[in-house]
Amino acid sequence: MENILIKNTLILVQPGELAENQDILIENGSIKNVNHYIDSTNFKGTVVDGRNYLFMPGLIDSHIHTGQQLLRGRILDAKPIIWTRVMLPFETQLTEPKMKLSAEIAALEMITSGTTGFVESGSYHMMSAASVYAQSGLRGALSSSTMDDPTLPSAIRMNADEAIQQNNELYDNFNTISNLKVYYSLRALNACSDELILKAADMAKKHHTFLEAHMNEYPAEVQGIIDRTGQHPYEFLESLDVLGPRFIGAHSIFLTSHEKSIIQKHHVKICHCPFSNAGKGVPDTPELLDHHIPAGIGTDGAAHGGLSLWNEMKIFRSVMNLRHGVQKHIPNIMPSKRIFNMTITNGAQILNEQGSLGKIKAGYKADLIGININQPHLYPSGNWQNTLLESVNANDVTEMIIGGKFIMRNREVLTLDQERIMFEARKWSKENGFI
DSSP: OOOEEEEEEEEEEETTEEEEEEEEEEETTEEEEEESOOOOTTOOSEEEEOTTEEEEEOEEEEEEOGGGGGGTTSSTTOOSOHIIIIIHHHHHTOOHHHHHHHHHHHHHHHHHHTEEEEEEOOBSSHHHHHHHHHHHTOEEEEOBOOOOOTTSOGGGOOOHHHHHHHHHHHHHHHTTSTTEEEOEEESOGGGOOHHHHHHHHHHHHHTTOOEEEEESOSHHHHHHHHHHHSSOHHHHHHHTTOOSTTEEEEEOOSOOHHHHHHHHHTTOEEEEOHHHHTTTOOOOHHHHHHTTOOEEEOOOOGGGTOSOHHHHHHHHHHHHIIIIIHHHTOTTSSOHHHHHIIIIIIHHHHTTOTTTSSOOSTTSBOOEEEEEOOSTTTOSOSOHHHHHHHHOOGGGEEEEEETTEEEEETTEESSSOHHHHHHHHHHHHHHTTOO
16 A cells, blocks of 8 residues: 555546546545645655546446456357357366466456456356456456356366355455455356355355346346246245345346336346447346446456446447437436446445445545546546546556555556566467467
8 A cells, every 4th residue: 555645636526526626645545635735745655746637436347257358359240149159168168377367368458447346257267367366456356157057068067065165265265355355156047056046145145245146138048047937037036035235136138127126125236238238138227227226337358348348338328328318308318427326336336345435535445547638539628527438448547546556557557567468468369370
């Protein structure tokens, strides 16, 4: 941790609130003071000239797949269902070195695009990935891929106890290490027995942590649960008494009215992944938000277009307006404040950091990003929050602070060896016949 004083900068205090000419004092990993002027005469630490910058809370990716990082560019035009046809076969061939490289590239991409926090949805060899993420300084929640379908390939086939044990080992080794915590997961509901579902929920409850699952992503997936149980997915999980405020339902695209009421009743948290989801369906996000259901935004991993939440937010605004705004004659059905609320405020809830992340405010953890706004495509602006959504790209983020520590300065990543990682990535690409 460092003592940091950012002087005379523009800040997005929280979604919907901007302030000019502000100083930000960071001590012991937290924001100590935010004011129009803070005297630096006796300050001992790093002083940052904040002119020409906009500082804001870091973005939070509520759903990524570290183990699919090396699939970039290989599924865009693939036929559904890509999970069984492309992704599952690829993940069965993962090794510890591949997973380490995947995590290194993912961490670099998140840091250099302004994502300070993330929720990993579960993969294999997660201990290798966790070591990388701990070194990176990113704030994240990790889980292992948890399935016990006996028809899965032999390389990843497990029974319920074995599936839980690998998540237990991840928890025992990395929960609270660096900025990491560990969740439990149900990777694919159709590939999880009732026994596994109940055991995963019990372990999450025992450790006072979250349980996450892919939910209602494909019509065929939903129908599979109906055929198996006679109920829709959220109805089925409610009958097993595993839903609650510490349950995350990733995707949640195809929901019945009854399922929406179940989600609201149990204070379930959900996550939409705009670019990935748009190839399958469009969620009823405005309705869900109107009913105070916290929905975050995720990238769904690099295989689905990369880890830039700036791209996801732009896509989401367009999709929501086309699907809901045009039909209801409400052109601002998903305004910039609401989208940033999903990515920052709701993301903090999904990362189990409600009340400690998501604001540049005294007492909050110092997870901030700095954007160089002195650029032709950004300046001048009549509404900086709108310009952030419309025009900022990943490479406009030049500074990152997490927990009061600089992770990136002037686009230089300080916690990872970017040159070595990119060399390894190019080497892997060449060895596997890619350009």
